[in-house]
Amino acid sequence: AAGVIQSPRHLIKEKRETATLKCYPIPRHDTVYWYQQGPGQDPQFLISFYEKMQSDKGSIPDRFSAQQFSDYHSELNMSSLELGDSALYFCASSLSTREGARDTQYFGPGTRLTVL
């Protein structure tokens, strides 16, 4: 079965540079989530999109922005990178149910961002 695809898998950037992470959800899934997992930490919710609109927002820095496109893929844009942004960034996708709730979230393999 098709899974969530994330690219790139690894990314190395310098401080103050920008980075763009991409996420391709499972086919027919309409909701995308972004999570950040620092070293030895649990994943923290950043932001989510449903049908190309932002649906929820967590602890996402102002330097980060994200969007969901018409083909449902999503991109997380990160500017003015800091050392503390080094982390594993996960994308997850889910499908809305008929009752309006959201089904289980399935995670991609993550993008490991290293900021030097």
Next chain:
Amino acid sequence: GEDVEQSLFLSVREGDSSVINCTYTDSSSTYLYWYKQEPGAGLQLLTYIFSNMDMKQDQRLTVLLNKKDKHLSLRIADTQTGDSAIYFCAESKGDYNTDKLIFGTGTRLQVFP
């Protein structure tokens, strides 16, 4: 996460049962999940339980939910070395407006021969 707590480490012998515990604080959570993360890898969904259930069994996995005490546990029967990983519990309200996952701190399970 600050609202979901787990013990940090668990060490078991191969073939024994493992029990990983989780305490959550939001009584309005609708879904409770268990995810497995191997070193440097993504999050693999193991199982989940609705808040109106007490127990769910799926092959070697048994999930118990005590809603009164806000306590969730994952029992792995006949634990194998391949089960060595970090296990995260997670809660979600599962509604239309806010279905983000709040993760626990993770339990590192080590299985020795």
